[in-house]
Amino acid sequence: xxxxxxxxxxxxxxxxxxxxxxxxxxxxxxxxxxxxxxxxxxxxxxxxxxxxxxxxxxxxxxxxxxxxxxxxxxxxxxxxxxxxxxxxxxxxxxxxxxxxxxxxxxxxxxxxxxxxxxxxxxxxxxxxxxxxxxxxxxxxxxxxxxxxxxxxxxxxxxxxxxxxxxxxxxxxxxxxxxxxxxxxxxxxxxxxxxxxxxxxxxxxxxxxxxxx
Amino acid sequence: xxxxxxxxxxxxxxxxxxxxxxxxxxxxxxxxxxxxxxxxxxxxxxxxxxxxxxxxxxxxxxxxxxxxxxxxxxxxxxxxxxxxxxxxxxxxxxxxxxxxxxxxxxxxxxxxxxxxxxxxxxxxxxxxxxxxxxxxxxxxxxxxxxxxxxxxxxxxxxxxxxxxxxxxxxxxxxxxxxxxxxxxxxxxxxxxxxxxxxxxxxxxxxxxxxxx
Numbered sequence: 364x365x366x367x368x369x370x371x372x373x374x375x376x377x378x379x380x381x382x383x384x385x386x387x388x389x390x391x392x393x394x395x396x397x398x399x400x401x402x403x404x405x406x407x408x409x410x411x412x413x414x415x416x417x418x419x420x421x422x423x424x425x426x427x428x429x430x431x432x433x434x435x436x437x438x439x440x441x442x443x444x445x446x447x448x449x450x451x452x453x454x455x456x457x458x459x460x461x462x463x464x465x466x467x468x469x470x471x472x473x474x475x476x477x478x479x480x481x482x483x484x485x486x487x488x489x490x491x492x493x494x495x496x497x498x499x500x501x502x503x504x505x506x507x508x509x510x511x512x513x514x515x516x517x518x519x520x521x522x523x524x525x526x527x528x529x530x531x532x533x534x535x536x537x538x539x540x541x542x543x544x545x546x547x548x549x550x551x552x553x554x555x556x557x558x559x560x561x562x563x564x565x566x567x568x569x570x571x572x573x574x575x
Numbered sequence: 576x577x578x579x580x581x582x583x584x585x586x587x588x589x590x591x592x593x594x595x596x597x598x599x600x601x602x603x604x605x606x607x608x609x610x611x612x613x614x615x616x617x618x619x620x621x622x623x624x625x626x627x628x629x630x631x632x633x634x635x636x637x638x639x640x641x642x643x644x645x646x647x648x649x650x651x652x653x654x655x656x657x658x659x660x661x662x663x664x665x666x667x668x669x670x671x672x673x674x675x676x677x678x679x680x681x682x683x684x685x686x687x688x689x690x691x692x693x694x695x696x697x698x699x700x701x702x703x704x705x706x707x708x709x710x711x712x713x714x715x716x717x718x719x720x721x722x723x724x725x726x727x728x729x730x731x732x733x734x735x736x737x738x739x740x741x742x743x744x745x746x747x748x749x750x751x752x753x754x755x756x757x758x759x760x761x762x763x764x765x766x767x768x769x770x771x772x773x774x775x776x777x778x779x780x781x782x783x784x785x786x787x
Contacts, residue, residue: 393658393672393758394656394658394674396608396610396619396621396654396656397619398608398610398617398618398619398652399617400612400616400617404612404650404652404680405610405611405612405617405650405651405652406610406652406678407608407609407610407619407652407653407654407678408654408678409608409654409656409674409676411671411672438616438617439617440610440616440617440618440619441619442608442619442620442621444606444608444621446605446606448763449702449703451703451706451765451781452710453710454710454711454713454717455695455696455699455706455707455710455713455717456695456713456714456717456720458699458702458703458706459623460605460623460702462606462621464621466618466619466620468616483667483668484667487667487670490661490670490672491661491663491670491756494663494667494670495667497751497752498664498665498666498667498751499666501666501667501668502668505666505667505668508668527768527769528768535770538775539709539710539775539778540709540767540771540775540776540777540778540781541767541768541771542765542766542767542768542771542777542781543765543766543768544703544762544763544765544781544784544785545762545763545764545765545766546605546760546761546762546763547761547762547763548758548760548761549758549759549760549761550756550757550758550759551660551756551757551758551759552757553663553754553755553756553757554754554755554757555752555753555754556739556740556753556754556755557739558747559752559753559754560750563750563751563752564752565752565754566751566752569663569752569754569756572756573756
């Protein structure tokens with residue numbers, strides 16, 4: 364954490380500096396947002412990503428102008444958020460969201476060669492743990508078809524809003540319900556590819572993700 | 576849609592120009608990302624938001640420098656994405672995400688006065704439909720405590736990745752499973768505030784969100 368993140372704020376009590384909480388959030392959220400300042404204006408791109416220790420990996424098309432800008436050292440902001448629930452207050456004004464969010468700042472490095480093949484495998488296992496033991500290895504030719512970038516986890520900040528809505532005392536004495544409606548990321552029943560030959564079972568990696 | 580969004584792309588088959596699909600996505604996703612180019616670099620802020628016809632509303636602290644920059648006409652990019660599922664391929668390389676994403680560009684307007692009170696009610700009903708019939712009206716004083724911005728839905732683009740993983744023919748002939756693991760936004764069992772007096776039931780708005 365650096366001074367950029369420590370600006371006094373009305374929401375200072377929501378700030379977190381716990382790296383374990385950051386890692387948990389990064390490992391849990393499915394989509395990250397890479398923001399960059401282009402000559403034509405700001406842009407936020409949704410990306411799949413994987414945390415690899417002290418860096419965040421994400422890939423894109425080798426033909427993408429934006430990916431090239433990132434590979435060439437453009438400043439980026441990488442943001443993730445989890446919407447954990449709706450804090451329902453006794454009033455509309457007292458209603459808000461339970462969330463965790465994190466913002467990382469820095470510049471990306473291009474990952475290449477042997478390291479790239481390994482990192483792409485880690486990427487696959489992040490979304491489907493154990494999958495790399497079920498499929499053949501990634502080839503050098505496949506690795507060459509995508510661009511892989513790594514953003515070091517260096518300068519970052521995290522905000523957490525938890526608990527319940529806090530209404531004024533005279534509202535609390537009323538007859539209106541207040542509470543939390545939890546939100547979560549659900550996993551549905553796996554669907555086999557229409558062209559899958561008969562007799563091929565759902566693999567362990569997929570079974571572990573989906574509990575009926 | 577304007578030329579900015581119609582750049583030829585390797586992923587041109589994923590582009591959508593269907594406004595109804597955009598509206599559905601905006602109405603479904605819980606968190607949006609507002610990107611802006613600040614002197615110190617790009618920034619993407621996660622925000623709750625509500626679509627109000629042809630504009631997207633989001634609010635923030637009146638004391639926030641970033642909200643003020645937006646109110647003063649800073650260019651913004653507003654991005655949302657839904658992760659609909661994991662397309663599991665026969666190979667790691669063939670594995671990817673089912674998603675829908677949209678990016679809106681423009682500048683925000685500050686919403687004030689009577690219009691602001693109405694818009695804040697709409698915002699509450701977006702996350703908890705019908706809630707405004709269960710709580711007292713928003714007061715002018717409450718409305719004054721937050722800053723409400725509207726981004727017109729003018730220049731935008733949308734990308735959709737659906738269906739199944741497409742593996743090469745020699746992979747398809749193999750013994751490896753392929754399919755889709757669906758993801759969805761789940762709603763958990765509501766939790767009453769610890770300070771809720773006995774005898775106050777979960778309201779209809781909350782019951783409608785949560786089906787056990």
